[in-house]
Amino acid sequence: MKILLTTDWYAPTINGVVASVLNLRRELMLRGHEVRVLTLSQTTHSYQLGGVTYIGSIGAGKVYPGARIKTAFSSRLVQNLVEWHPDIIHSQCEFSTFMIARRIAKKLDIPIVHTYHTVYEDYTHYFSPSKRWGRRMVASLTRWIIRQTDCVIAPTEKVRTLLLGYGIDREIRVIPTGIDLSRFTETPRPAKLLAIKNKLDIPEENLIMLFVGRLAKEKNLEELLRYYAKRPAEKLTFLIVGDGPHRGALEHLAADLGIGDSVRFTGMISPEHIGAYYHLGDIFVSASVSETQGLTYVEAMASGLPILCHRDKSLDGVIVEGKNGWLYENEQEFFAKLDLFLSSKELRQTMGRNAAEITRQMFSAAAFAEKVEGVYFQVLCGNEENKTMSCPAEISQQRAFPRN
Numbered sequence: 001m002k003i004l005l006t007t008d009w010y011a012p013t014i015n016g017v018v019a020s021v022l023n024l025r026r027e028l029m030l031r032g033h034e035v036r037v038l039t040l041s042q043t044t045h046s047y048q049l050g051g052v053t054y055i056g057s058i059g060a061g062k063v064y065p066g067a068r069i070k071t072a073f074s075s076r077l078v079q080n081l082v083e084w085h086p087d088i089i090h091s092q093c094e095f096s097t098f099m100i101a102r103r104i105a106k107k108l109d110i111p112i113v114h115t116y117h118t119v120y121e122d123y124t125h126y127f128s129p130s131k132r133w134g135r136r137m138v139a140s141l142t143r144w145i146i147r148q149t150d151c152v153i154a155p156t157e158k159v160r161t162l163l164l165g166y167g168i169d170r171e172i173r174v175i176p177t178g179i180d181l182s183r184f185t186e187t188p189r190p191a192k193l194l195a196i197k198n199k200l201d202i203p204e205e206n207l208i209m210l211f212v213g214r215l216a217k218e219k220n221l222e223e224l225l226r227y228y229a230k231r232p233a234e235k236l237t238f239l240i241v242g243d244g245p246h247r248g249a250l251e252h253l254a255a256d257l258g259i260g261d262s263v264r265f266t267g268m269i270s271p272e273h274i275g276a277y278y279h280l281g282d283i284f285v286s287a288s289v290s291e292t293q294g295l296t297y298v299e300a301m302a303s304g305l306p307i308l309c310h311r312d313k314s315l316d317g318v319i320v321e322g323k324n325g326w327l328y329e330n331e332q333e334f335f336a337k338l339d340l341f342l343s344s345k346e347l348r349q350t351m352g353r354n355a356a357e358i359t360r361q362m363f364s365a366a367a368f369a370e371k372v373e374g375v376y377f378q379v380l381c382g383n384e385e386n387k388t389m390s391c392p393a394e395i396s397q398q399r400a401f402p403r404n
Contacts (some may be wrong), residue, residue, distance in 0.1 A: 027369030178368025210281030
């Protein structure tokens with residue numbers, strides 16, 4: 001099968017959408033498919049490289065930090081994709097590249113599957129003075145986008161419920177995003193972990209309360225800093241890994257709260273090194289309620305870390321209370337569960353093993369790609385207008401003997 005993935009975000013950008021697309025492309029190719037990517041260039045220059053078509057774009061940071069919009073249709077490069085003739089398009093974003101995907105799909109009369117990654121109503125503070133007006137705009141845009149597609153994939157039941165609330169009438173399949181577990185299951189050498197602790201000036205004996213992610217307002221890190229300031233535990237360091245537009249404000253808050261000496265900000269860590277930082281931690285914490293899935297939670301569990309997070313529907317079925325982590329709703333619950341964790345080394349070890357095992361069962365990249373592939377088969381076989389692929393057997397045969 002020839003599959004075109006379209007996304008406004010791609011490497012070297014680091015976020016959940018990029019991780020999902022990279023993992024999906026790799027695993028689909030391992031399953032014998034030919035997969036290309038259409039994305040936005042980090043400059044106004046358009047080009048093709050390694051099966052990826054980059055369309056020239058400019059920054060749109062006032063809409064959302066790091067966002068970009070295309071500056072040209074780049075008809076020659078898009079025509080190359082048309083001539084390649086994908087069997088199906090899988091869009092991952094709702095803006096610039098979706099519009100190109102829509103044109104290609106109409107020209108070739110092929111279906112679009114769309115993954116809805118982002119709960120935009122949690123980000124209205126970037127583009128709307130009114131949250132209510134922003135939500136209405138998001139719902140209207142979402143309905144228009146999804147009307148152009150044949151099937152929608154939601155990473156969690158939380159997202160499916162949200163889409164149903166917008167009045168979406170397409171089939172919605174819930175498929176949790178998979179990750180490359182091998183990047184997180186291998187334990188780094190103790191000397192490497194000790195070197196990182198020394199570099200960050202963290203006492204060797206300290207336990208580490210870890211957050212990994214983009215430092216943005218919607219992540220609600222202020223809540224965790226204020227909690228930590230009220231009862232900073234002895235021999236405990238709060239390590240915040242990542243970067244983003246809110247970093248300066250968070251560093252100032254930590255200083256104002258008098259905890260600057262026991263909170264560490266690392267800045268951006270490259271993907272090839274992030275696994276070591278997860279293994280440096282002892283418990284993963286988050287106060288965000290804006291996640292559609294929260295891949296950092298999954299990465300942390302794959303690394304053997306229990307989770308302590310604000311209760312959110314994106315974690316339904318992921319956190320088994322008292323087994324691989326805890327959910328809290330207020331300050332009292334947060335401290336009760338953190339104290340329980342700190343009180344027992346045996347409990348920490350048991351919960352860490354449970355976290356890793358649950359992740360292996362639920363979130364492997366291979367299982368993710370297999371489920372998505374099944375959606376492609378279903379859409380293609382159910383598309384009465386598609387005259388060349390009418391059943392899974394024909395699709396499987398073309399996968400084994402791809403078109404030139």
